[in-house]
Amino acid sequence: MPAIPRAFPDRASVAPAKPALAFAPHFAPMSARRLYIFGGIALIAAGLLFGDIFAVFILHQNAALQGEALIAASRAVAAGNAAAVNEVFAHLGSVLEDRGTKVDAHVHMIGAGYLALLLALVQPYIALSRQTKKSLAVLFIAGGVLLPVGIFLIHYVGLTASPFTAIGWASVLADSAGALLILVLIVQAWGFRKYLRSRQLSEPELPEEDSMPRRALLTGGTILVLLGFLHGAYYAGALLYEHERMETAILQRLINAATAGNLDAAATEVNNFGGLAGARAVNIAAHSHIIEFGLLAMLLSFVQPFVFLSEKWKRRWVKVLLGGSVILPVFVLLELKFGLLAGGIADIGGLMVMVALVGMLAGILRYSGGLEVAVNKSAEGAR
Amino acid sequence: MTGSRKLLIFGGMALAAFGMLYGLQYALFVEHQTLDHMGGSLAQSFTAAASRNLGQSQTALEQYGETKYDYVRQVDAHSHWIGLAMLMIVLGVIFERVNFSEGIRQLVAFSLLAGSALFPLAIILQTYHHGALVLKALAVVASGLVIAALAATAWGFARPRTTA
Numbered sequence: 001m002p003a004i005p006r007a008f009p010d011r012a013s014v015a016p017a018k019p020a021l022a023f024a025p026h027f028a029p030m031s032a033r034r035l036y037i038f039g040g041i042a043l044i045a046a047g048l049l050f051g052d053i054f055a056v057f058i059l060h061q062n063a064a065l066q067g068e069a070l071i072a073a074s075r076a077v078a079a080g081n082a083a084a085v086n087e088v089f090a091h092l093g094s095v096l097e098d099r100g101t102k103v104d105a106h107v108h109m110i111g112a113g114y115l116a117l118l119l120a121l122v123q124p125y126i127a128l129s130r131q132t133k134k135s136l137a138v139l140f141i142a143g144g145v146l147l148p149v150g151i152f153l154i155h156y157v158g159l160t161a162s163p164f165t166a167i168g169w170a171s172v173l174a175d176s177a178g179a180l181l182i183l184v185l186i187v188q189a190w191g192f193r194k195y196l197r198s199r200q201l202s203e204p205e206l207p208e209e210d211s212m213p214r215r216a217l218l219t220g221g222t223i224l225v226l227l228g229f230l231h232g233a234y235y236a237g238a239l240l241y242e243h244e245r246m247e248t249a250i251l252q253r254l255i256n257a258a259t260a261g262n263l264d265a266a267a268t269e270v271n272n273f274g275g276l277a278g279a280r281a282v283n284i285a286a287h288s289h290i291i292e293f294g295l296l297a298m299l300l301s302f303v304q305p306f307v308f309l310s311e312k313w314k315r316r317w318v319k320v321l322l323g324g325s326v327i328l329p330v331f332v333l334l335e336l337k338f339g340l341l342a343g344g345i346a347d348i349g350g351l352m353v354m355v356a357l358v359g360m361l362a363g364i365l366r367y368s369g370g371l372e373v374a375v376n377k378s379a380e381g382a383r
Numbered sequence: 384m385t386g387s388r389k390l391l392i393f394g395g396m397a398l399a400a401f402g403m404l405y406g407l408q409y410a411l412f413v414e415h416q417t418l419d420h421m422g423g424s425l426a427q428s429f430t431a432a433a434s435r436n437l438g439q440s441q442t443a444l445e446q447y448g449e450t451k452y453d454y455v456r457q458v459d460a461h462s463h464w465i466g467l468a469m470l471m472i473v474l475g476v477i478f479e480r481v482n483f484s485e486g487i488r489q490l491v492a493f494s495l496l497a498g499s500a501l502f503p504l505a506i507i508l509q510t511y512h513h514g515a516l517v518l519k520a521l522a523v524v525a526s527g528l529v530i531a532a533l534a535a536t537a538w539g540f541a542r543p544r545t546t547a
Contacts, residue, residue, distance in 0.1 A: 073429050082433040089426035096422070107462075114469055115399070121476045122392060125384070166415035175410055182403045189396045196389070206476070218477070222537045225470065229530045237523070244455075248448040251425070255432045255440055291466065298473050 032133035033123045033203070037303055039141035040116030041361045044296065047109035047148070048354045052347055054102050060340075062099045067274050069095060070254070074266035077258035094155075101155045105148040110292060112144030112181065117299040119188060124201045126191035133191075133202075136184050143180035150174030209305045213318040217301035220322045224294030228329075232287045243280050250276060282336055286329040293325030293353060300360060307363035317359045324352025387488035391475030394496040395468045402464030402503075409457055417457075421450040453510040460503035467499035467529065474536060481539030491535045498528030 069092040076084035119140065126133060150173035157170040167175075195202070250273045257265035300321070307314055327349030334342040384392075428443035474495070481488055502525035509518045 077429055077433045080433050080435065082430040085430045085433045086426060089422065089429065093422045111465065118469055118472045122396075122472065125392065166419065167411075171410075171415070175407065178403065178407050178410070182400060182407065185396065185400045185403065189393075189400060192393060192396065196393075218480075219537075219540060222533070222540060226530070226533050226537055229526070229533060233526055233530065236526075244448070244452060247451075248444060251428070251444055251447075252441070255428060255444070258429075259432050259435065259437065259440075295466075295470060295473060302476065 032130070032137040033120045035134065035137035035141060036116045036120035036123070037306075037364060038361070039137070039144065040113045040120065040299075041357055041364070043113030043116060043141075043144050044110050045113075045354055045357045045361065047106055047113060048350055048357070050102075050109065050148075051106040052350045052354070054106060055343070055347055055350070058099070058102060060343075062095060063274060063277065065095045066092065066277070067270055070270045070273060071267060074254060074258035074270065075263065077255065078261045078263055078266070098155050101151050105152040107288075108151055109144070109148035112140075112147060114292075114295060114299065115181070115185075116140060116144060117303075121206065121299070121302055122188070122192070124203050124205045125195045126188055127194035127198055127200065127202050128187070128191040130202075132187075136187055139180055140184045143177045143184065146177035147174055147181065150177055206302055207305050211304060211311070211314075213307075213311075213314045214301045214304045216315075216318050216322065217297045217304065220325075221294045221297030221299075221301065224297060224322075224325055225291050226294075228287055228291035228294060231283075231290065235283045235287060239279075239283065243276060246276055247273070279336060282332050286333045289332065290325070290329040293321075293328070296353075297322060297325060300357075303360070303364060307360050308366040309359075309363040313359070314363070317356045317363075320352050320359075321356035324349040324354075324356065327352065385479065385485055385488070387485060387492040388475045388478045390489065390492040390496060391471045391478055394492075394499075395471030395475060397468075398471065398496075398499060399465050399468035402461055402468060405464065406461040409461060413457070414454075417450060417454050421447060421454060424450060449513070452513065456506045456510050460507040463503040463506070464499070467495075467502070470533075471495055471499060478536075481536055482542040483535075483539050487535075488539075491532045491539070494528045494532040495536075498525045498532060501525035502529060 069088050073085055073088040073092070076082075076088060119137070123133065128136075150170050153170035154168060154174065157168050159166075159168045162168045162172075250269050254266055254269035254273065257263075257269060304314065307317075309317070328346050329349075331342045331346035331349060335346065424443045424447035428440045428447060431437070431440035431443055475492075478488060478492065481491070483491070502522055505518050505522035505525055509515065509522070512518060
């Protein structure tokens with residue numbers, strides 16, 4: 001049997017494992033699986049970066065603007081000036097839209113990235129031609145990029161030149177991109193149905209590899225998702241309905257205080273409202289982030305055989321990723337007690353996940369190129 | 384491919400597509416109007432208070448509370464359907480590593496599918512019957528099914544390999 005030359009002769013420890021070599025032709029440049037993996041990880045990393053920027057530079061400032069708007073509204077109520085109230089609420093609507101569209105852009109970008117990684121995993125069971133699968137991958141990544149971009153632009157484009165009464169062109173872009181994702185998913189389901197009839201894999205399944213990074217990501221990911229479910233169940237059972245009742249009660253007291261001309265009491269209620277909004281936001285953020293990171297860890301466990309890094313570095317990135325995945329949700333929850341200090345540590349957790357993702361992505365990039373060289377040379381040697 | 388894997392992958396893809404379709408129709412036909420109504424009700428409760436019409440202010444505030452109750456649940460159901468579907472697909476790819484007999488794996492997969500479909504459905508139905516105990520109970524049972532199935536899966540991953 002001819003020797004397989006090393007793709008990176010100066011780094012003997014990063015030579016690909018045998019199962020990965022068997023998989024190589026189906027991980028060729030621009031294959032559907034490669035597009036999904038690269039596109040998916042890039043979308044997730046970009047979504048995390050956007051989320052971190054949003055958390056540091058926009059989130060708290062936006063909350064302060066909401067508080068200021070409610071104070072202004074209570075003053076207008078105290079003065080009996082209904083027109084001023086309307087002006088304040090038009091401004092408040094804009095502030096809320098600014099926040100909401102950014103949160104949605106962050107969530108949808110990461111969600112599309114997860115779906116892309118998922119589709120990469122199920123490609124062997126999609127009985128469609130290679131070209132069709134590739135075209136679908138291009139469409140999916142395009143939709144995954146355009147959907148959050150459209151959502152982000154909603155606040156800035158508004159209803160400019162729109163023929164509709166409530167939907168602007170940015171919404172049309174976002175909705176069209178969402179429809180594109182759905183279309184791709186429906187075609188994938190059809191391809192899966194074809195596989196069930198033929199029972200023939202269209203490409204090799206993912207290689208079996210029982211390495212420490214893979215086991216750690218799989219086990220850690222499952223535990224993170226389970227913890228997230230338990231926290232969600234606790235929040236829904238113990239806090240959700242109470243928070244909903246508290247919101248209308250606080251607003252009622254705020255209106256009553258403002259009507260009575262008691263602006264100090266109104267300001268206290270605005271603070272209470274801000275505290276409640278903060279409590280809801282951190283609980284929901286902790287719940288969603290711990291589950292998302294758990295799912296991400298599970299997904300990344302599959303691509304570990306293709307992270308062309310030394311075992312030591314693979315373990316490092318796994319530890320950084322799992323560490324960040326715990327730090328972010330835990331310190332988001334602690335923001336209620338420790339304020340911005342905990343918020344800053346949570347942001348560092350997000351940064352750790354992002355850095356680990358980029359590290360793994362770099363390993364995947366190195367892997368694919370090197371492997372193709374190794375396989376081609378091996379084939380030439382065999383001839 | 385085993386029956387449990389088929390159930391998770393095919394069920395997950397169908398659930399994700401359904402969740403997305405639901406989200407799309409909601410975004411196109413309901414969300415903008417709901418947000419307008421929600422903001423409008425809150426603004427109206429303050430303007431009515433400024434005009435010293437406290438009865439109208441109270442009614443508008445109640446409308447705001449009800450609209451927000453519905454909005455939160457609609458968005459939650461959409462995101463939970465898709466999120467749970469993604470988890471099902473991921474687990475479907477590696478479900479043979481869950482070291483139980485295929486019969487138990489099918490039971491776990493079915494619990495995951497049933498819980499993932501019913502939990503968000505129970506949440507959405509609450510928007511038509513605010514505070515209905517039956518629907519709250521259905522949401523609790525369905526989410527319990529998902530948690531139990533995931534705990535069983537984690538246990539199956541941790542068990543030493545005894546079955547194929």
